[in-house]
Amino acid sequence: MASFQPNSNGEPVAAEPWLPTIFSRDHKSVGLLYLWLALISVVLGMALSLVMRVQLGHQGASVAGSTGSSERYAAITLLHGSLMVFFVLTAAPQCGFGYFFVPLQIGAREMAFPRLSALSFWMTAASLVGITASVLVFAGSGPTVWLGSAMCFCAAMLAASLNLCVTVIDSRARGMTLPRLPITVWAWFVTAILSLLIFSILLAAGVLLFSDRMFNTHFFATAALAQASIASVWQRWFWFFAQAQVYVAMLPCFGVVTHLLSTYSRKPVWSERMAVLALCAVGLFGFCIWGEHMFASGLNPFLPLVFSMLASSLGAPALLLIACWFGTLLGAKARLTTAMLFALGFVSLFLSGGLSGIFLARREFAGGSTGDAFVTGHFHLVMGVAATFAILAGLFFWFPKMFGRRLNEALGKIHFWITFCGVYVLFMTMHWLGLLERTIAAPDAAQFRGLRMVIAAATVATVSAQILFFVNFFWSLLRGDRAGAKNPWRATTLEWSVASPPPKENFRGGVPVVFRGAYELGVPVAGEDFVPQHLAPELLAKLR
Amino acid sequence: MAGTSVLDDIELVIEDIGGGGKPPAGRDGGDSGDDGASGGDSGRARGSSSARKYAIAIALGMVAILMFFMALAAAFLVLRTTSGRWLAFHVPALLWLNTAVLLASSATLELARKRLAIADDEGFRKMWATTTALGVAFVLGQVIAWRELVAAGVYGASSVAVAFFYVFTASHAVHLFGGICALLYVGYRKFKKAQLTRVAAVEVASYYWHFMDALWVFLLALLYLGK
Numbered sequence: 001m002a003s004f005q006p007n008s009n010g011e012p013v014a015a016e017p018w019l020p021t022i023f024s025r026d027h028k029s030v031g032l033l034y035l036w037l038a039l040i041s042v043v044l045g046m047a048l049s050l051v052m053r054v055q056l057g058h059q060g061a062s063v064a065g066s067t068g069s070s071e072r073y074a075a076i077t078l079l080h081g082s083l084m085v086f087f088v089l090t091a092a093p094q095c096g097f098g099y100f101f102v103p104l105q106i107g108a109r110e111m112a113f114p115r116l117s118a119l120s121f122w123m124t125a126a127s128l129v130g131i132t133a134s135v136l137v138f139a140g141s142g143p144t145v146w147l148g149s150a151m152c153f154c155a156a157m158l159a160a161s162l163n164l165c166v167t168v169i170d171s172r173a174r175g176m177t178l179p180r181l182p183i184t185v186w187a188w189f190v191t192a193i194l195s196l197l198i199f200s201i202l203l204a205a206g207v208l209l210f211s212d213r214m215f216n217t218h219f220f221a222t223a224a225l226a227q228a229s230i231a232s233v234w235q236r237w238f239w240f241f242a243q244a245q246v247y248v249a250m251l252p253c254f255g256v257v258t259h260l261l262s263t264y265s266r267k268p269v270w271s272e273r274m275a276v277l278a279l280c281a282v283g284l285f286g287f288c289i290w291g292e293h294m295f296a297s298g299l300n301p302f303l304p305l306v307f308s309m310l311a312s313s314l315g316a317p318a319l320l321l322i323a324c325w326f327g328t329l330l331g332a333k334a335r336l337t338t339a340m341l342f343a344l345g346f347v348s349l350f351l352s353g354g355l356s357g358i359f360l361a362r363r364e365f366a367g368g369s370t371g372d373a374f375v376t377g378h379f380h381l382v383m384g385v386a387a388t389f390a391i392l393a394g395l396f397f398w399f400p401k402m403f404g405r406r407l408n409e410a411l412g413k414i415h416f417w418i419t420f421c422g423v424y425v426l427f428m429t430m431h432w433l434g435l436l437e438r439t440i441a442a443p444d445a446a447q448f449r450g451l452r453m454v455i456a457a458a459t460v461a462t463v464s465a466q467i468l469f470f471v472n473f474f475w476s477l478l479r480g481d482r483a484g485a486k487n488p489w490r491a492t493t494l495e496w497s498v499a500s501p502p503p504k505e506n507f508r509g510g511v512p513v514v515f516r517g518a519y520e521l522g523v524p525v526a527g528e529d530f531v532p533q534h535l536a537p538e539l540l541a542k543l544r
Numbered sequence: 545m546a547g548t549s550v551l552d553d554i555e556l557v558i559e560d561i562g563g564g565g566k567p568p569a570g571r572d573g574g575d576s577g578d579d580g581a582s583g584g585d586s587g588r589a590r591g592s593s594s595a596r597k598y599a600i601a602i603a604l605g606m607v608a609i610l611m612f613f614m615a616l617a618a619a620f621l622v623l624r625t626t627s628g629r630w631l632a633f634h635v636p637a638l639l640w641l642n643t644a645v646l647l648a649s650s651a652t653l654e655l656a657r658k659r660l661a662i663a664d665d666e667g668f669r670k671m672w673a674t675t676t677a678l679g680v681a682f683v684l685g686q687v688i689a690w691r692e693l694v695a696a697g698v699y700g701a702s703s704v705a706v707a708f709f710y711v712f713t714a715s716h717a718v719h720l721f722g723g724i725c726a727l728l729y730v731g732y733r734k735f736k737k738a739q740l741t742r743v744a745a746v747e748v749a750s751y752y753w754h755f756m757d758a759l760w761v762f763l764l765a766l767l768y769l770g771k
Contacts, residue, residue, distance in 0.1 A: 158608055208711065216701040513556075536557060
């Protein structure tokens with residue numbers, strides 16, 4: 001249980017900010033619990049990916065399970081994917097950072113429904129336990145346990161999304177109009193709307209599949225359906241969810257990266273309203289392009305053209321976002337902190353991965369590609385690694401606010417460069433392997449042994465580099481430099497107007513008044529170059 | 545970079561009531577914020593803010609529930625023409641009676657709201673209790689219909705159409721159970737110290753109840769016409 005002590009202003013703050021109160025309904029505790037959950041999941045997920053790469057690098061060995069157990073390997077792949085997609089890429093940026101910072105950035109004391117915050121976390125935690133146990137503990141009933149746990153996660157995400165939506169709509173401080181919302185809040189809001197729509201679909205699919213397994217119904221029974229029918233039901237639902245799920249993971253990352261690029265460049269977000277519109281468009285297009293995953297599944301011949309055009313048109317809002325990022329960076333004297341490096345790393349990975357995505361949007365290219373190394377490389381580069389870079393950028397940026405201490409910058413930069421180089425070697429080689437597999441008529445596993453070994457070695461190096469991060473993280477939690485000032489990055493948004501870590505009820509039990517937008521940077525005021533959102537005009541006039 | 549400055553020591557202007565409205569006239573030195581999209585009236589009372597919060601939540605919840613049932617309905621329509629295990633299924637006659645009971649509950653709920661609007665507390669309580677009883681009666685009627693089908697040997701495994709009947713009715717009953725809990729909560733809560741007024745709670749609960757009512761009519765039509 002976390003205890004509270006008064007800070008220098010006499011406000012109650014957590015004595016050990018890294019130790020959230022387990023059964024608390026406070027948004028900061030729930031956000032931290034989500035982040036701890038993601039940390040546990042990422043460790044487990046990375047360990048599993050190591051097992052898989054070693055198995056693929058040494059095909060004769062039986063690293064991933066008992067000899068000849070391809071089912072065991074598939075189960076480990078499933079667990080790796082479930083942990084990383086659900087509990088890291090979805091939960092950390094949206095629920096971890098979202099729960100912690102939405103009320104602080106919009107000037108609210110608490111989430112709209114604090115009980116729902118706690119409920120969503122505990123359902124997520126139960127889902128994590130169930131999904132892990134389904135592979136590691138249960139043998140025969142594993143798939144059913146996994147399915148039940150996945151449905152529990154859907155319900156948790158629905159609860160969290162509803163809570164976040166209502167909080168942003170209803171709990172904003174006076175003066176926090178929509179144009180003044182930080183772009184991070186916009187991203188969390190759009191993601192929450194998207195989550196509300198797609199997790200319901202996955203829940204419905206789960207209910208029918210659960211019914212098939214438990215009550216012997218035949219919604220997805222292969223014997224009773226033609227192959228095309230299976231595709232038309234299960235695959236449509238799954239991709240309806242899963243393609244949009246990519247944007248549920250990515251949208252908060254876009255928000256965090258845009259926010260950080262602006263803050264560290266000491267410039268307003270270039271065409272801020274266009275960036276917000278682009279975020280909304282990504283959410284809208286992301287909801288409509290599920291069919292691009294079904295080019296190999298026997299669609300109506302007209303539909304691939306439609307989905308191909310829709311998928312390609314997603315490039316328009318993506319290009320707008322990229323234009324906003326480069327427009328912000330243009331001519332800026334950027335502060336290359338570790339957080340900024342990870343944000344720039346995200347931009348680089350997103351661009352690289354996006355280029356291979358253009359190929360996959362083409363019907364003739366994607367037709368025979370489902371599940372090969374090219375798709376795996378593309379998916380991991382864009383969704384897995386790029387999103388992880390954004391999460392790390394957010395963590396380095398907000399660590400002082402969350403814990404009152406700063407992560408070590410030198411160690412952070414070493415961690416960044418090893419990880420950055422490691423993932424490029426790993427996933428570019430994987431793209432290359434995928435292209436070779438396509439071009440050789442009858443590929444032989446032995447032909448690609450060298451490339452597979454490079455991938456395995458790069459995986460080991462990249463995963464090992466994360467030890468640096470964990471050392472930095474835990475050392476900084478306990479011994480890191482005190483943040484000192486409450487606003488070490490000279491940021492404008494409301495969370496930096498309160499002590500680090502933020503006191504109970506955030507703003508002394510009331511809500512602040514907001515006077516301006518979130519990106520008044522590069523404006524000379526009292527020896528500084530920014531105007532915080534809460535600075536009253538008359539005070540600003542005096543300071544000038 | 546991390547030194548203290550004048551900007552760090554600026555006191556926040558703190559208000560007691562939140563809500564996303566515009567700052568006071570003449571004080572806005574930043575961007576205008578005049579977008580017509582402010583979150584609410586700065587002077588509104590806490591009760592109305594709370595009512596709005598619950599109304600937004602129930603509206604969003606209804607969107608999510610609608611997506612859930614539309615996904616099931618889409619599967620119903622696709623499998624109707626493609627499944628090899630689709631056998632025509634006639635909905636039990638009892639369902640029509642149950643539907644009448646549910647429709648009646650919506651009517652009594654509206655009568656209860658009218659009583660409340662004219663401050664007839666006794667009349668409101670009677671009508672509200674009747675609505676709750678009709679809701680419970682509907683769920684019991686659905687259970688009886690299930691038992692009749694099971695007794696007749698009609699299981700979900702026998703036909704996909706039957707399986708859809710069980711899934712539709714069970715999913716709807718689970719959601720309706722939430723509505724019954726809301727009716728009981730509103731009916732028995734005193735609302736003296738609550739953030740939400742009884743009128744607002746009744747309004748929010750009625751949105752959900754009518755939605756459940758309309759949803760059931762849609763599902764029944766689907767089952768009946770799609771057999």
